[in-house]
Amino acid sequence: MKIAVIGAGFTGLSAALKLSRNNQKVTVFEKERTLGGLAAGFKKKGWHWTLEKHYHHWFTNDQSALSLIKELGFQKDMLIPSPLTSVYFKKRISPFNSPKDVLTFPHLTVPERVRCAIVLAYLKILPVTLALNLEKTTAFKWLPKYFGNNIFNILWKPLFEGKFGPFASGVNMAWFWARIKKRTPKLVYLKGGYQRLLEKMAEEIKKNKGSVKLNTPFKKEKITDFDKIIFTAPSKIFTLLFPRLPPAYKKRLNSIPHLHALNLLLETPDKILENQYWLNINDRSFPFIGVIAHTNFVDKIHYGNKHLTWFANYLPPDHPYTKLTKEKLFKIYFPFIKKINPRFNLQPPTFSLHMFLGPFAQPVVLQNYSKIKPDFKTPVKNVFLANMDMVYPWDRGTNYAIELGFQVADEVLKS
Ligand SMILES: Cc1cc2nc3c(=O)[nH]c(=O)nc-3n(C[C@H](O)[C@H](O)[C@H](O)COP(=O)(O)OP(=O)(O)OC[C@H]3O[C@@H](n4cnc5c(N)ncnc54)[C@H](O)[C@@H]3O)c2cc1C
Known part of the structure; x- marks a missing residue:
């Protein structure tokens, strides 16, 4: 099959890698001059390593990313430090790394600290099957109810308002659960930067007779050149590239802020x-x-x-x-x-x-997001969508982009 993959971020490159390993003829189109999309890096004169344009790290439970790193031969180049996290509140920086830090957090009373530690521990052990039910309520309803108003106002509300602005009060509680569930005290980085992994992926795609075209935006006119197309850029761009999508489908994609x-x-x-x-x-x-x-x-x-x-x-x-x-x-x-x-x-x-x-x-995942979460299959025949709107309940991240890329490749191979 001749397959076009639109986007050379982690999702697109993972899909292309798997398809090329399965002897499919893959062409990756990337509109930018570099690989990597949101995880792309840059290197200044005098630097030995590339640096991501946006801060990046992996958690030690990011299985898909860590397996790929190992499989591509970089196991010995993984750094696994335990860097420190803190909170700035009332002109003071307080550590917030461990249960001990929660139990000594200066802006809460002792009973509040204990309550905070218990609720965090509950969220940490709650399995995904049960946590999905949390999407029926918002974090703004659940958090004050279980943590209490003071903890909510000091620890969580400012972060939601800062990150989600006008959408803060609508974010569903499953999103917050996933953030707590995933955190690990140790973080992982790859010597040389994320770009090194991206380049290795592209190198293998090319070795498998695929091609990766940088600085080449995919244009509508090219659709008929391919048997299948995988689109990995944001949904908004998908609706612009395929303007004749059924209105109900377009409305559903556009309803995700x-x-x-x-x-x-x-x-x-x-x-x-x-x-x-x-x-x-x-x-x-x-x-x-x-x-x-x-x-x-x-x-x-x-x-x-x-x-x-x-x-x-x-x-x-x-x-x-x-x-x-x-x-x-x-x-x-x-x-x-x-x-x-x-x-x-x-x-x-x-x-x-x-x-x-x-x-x-x-x-931004609002209440009952699973009901509008997009699928790989789109109303356009032979065109598949795979992007960060689909990794829910997990939050966007390269680990899930890699997993998603492999999954959409399987779906295309099955079809
Ligand atoms: C501030 C910030 C911090 C983050 N921190 C972390 C972190 O610590 N750890 C982590 O794992 N993840 C982190 N992420 C998330 C991670 O970067 C993304 O989830 C992941 O890179 C998404 O990959 P993707 O391939 O799905 O999408 P993208 O990276 O968005 O790739 C889509 C690609 O499609 C291309 N494209 C768009 N339109 C066209 C077109 N018409 N033709 C051809 N190409 C096109 C784009 O240029 C882009 O390269 C962070 C993201 C941000 C923004």
């Missing part, structure tokens, strides 16, 4: 966060929702000895920040970076700024 990811990356001679990798900002007067210090996770020696820190945001597509230059965005963020680290006082050009926008990066 998406947020863009906007990340400002600072490359600095000094540390911004002392020793934390991940800092949740639980103060909604801040213009960003998290600070992620990559070089408190991976040694800065690989990046020209500079400290790399992201300031993270998820925003609706029409948010004014998505139209700003990196300098203007930095100007807005600067006084708040100073609140986190009063010693931070650098002015360009003593440090570098990078800004990355990830379009439609985060699907």
Whole structure:
């Protein structure tokens, strides 16, 4: 079969890898100049490793990703550190890594800390079969009921409001469960960066006589050149590429809201966060929702000895920040970076700024999402859809992209 795969992110490359291993003639179309989509990396002069444009790590239970890494010969190149997570609230940074941190969290009373630890433990052990029922309610109803209002207002509400903005109160509880269920204290990174894995996948596809065309957006006119097509870009783009979809199907896909990811990356001679990798900002007067210090996770020696820190945001597509230059965005963020680290006082050009926008990066799963979750099969004959709207109840991630890519390849092979 001649098969076109649209998108060279992890979903598209995984699908193409499996199909090419099964002797199918695969062509991957990627509109960008690089592999990787949302997980794509870049490398500056003087760096030994690539860095993802948006912060990335794997959990130690990301089986599909870790198996692929091993299968492609990178087992000995896996780094498995235990970087620190903290919460910024009321001008104070408090650790939030372990049950011990929950039980000593300074902004809660002792009974609240115990309650918090018990509810988190309950969510952690709840199996997926039972957790799916949680989609019938919203996190905004479930969390205050079981954690109590104070814990909800301090720990969870600011994160939901920061991440989901106007959709915060509608996100279903199964999404929150999945976030708690998945977390592992140790995280995994690949020496060299995610790009190394992506390149190895593309290399094998080519070895299996497939082709990977970068800088080549898939155009409608090419549809008849192929027996099957797998589309792995966001659903919104699918509805634009295939405008004559049945209205009910189009309405269903378009009813899933998406947020863009906007990340400002600072490359600095000094540390911004002392020793934390991940800092949740639980103060909604801040213009960003998290600070992620990559070089408190991976040694800065690989990046020209500079400290790399992201300031993270998820925003609706029409948010004014998505139209700003990196300098203007930095100007807005600067006084708040100073609140986190009063010693931070650098002015360009003593440090570098990078800004990355990830379009439609985060699907928002509302109540009873499983009823509208898209399927691989679409109303267009021989055209399959496989994207991050379909990995629910799990949240978007490269582990699920790899799993999804393999699954859609099986579906195409069966058909
Ligand atoms: C801020 C942020 C942090 C994240 N952190 C993590 C993390 O820590 N760990 C983790 O595992 N995951 C993380 N993720 C999620 C992960 O990056 C994504 O879930 C995953 O990369 C999605 O892969 P994909 O192939 O499904 O989609 P995408 O990566 O979106 O790939 C789709 C591809 O299709 C291409 N395309 C679109 N239109 C066309 C067209 N017409 N023709 C050809 N090509 C087209 C796009 O350019 C893109 O390359 C994060 C994402 C973001 C945004």
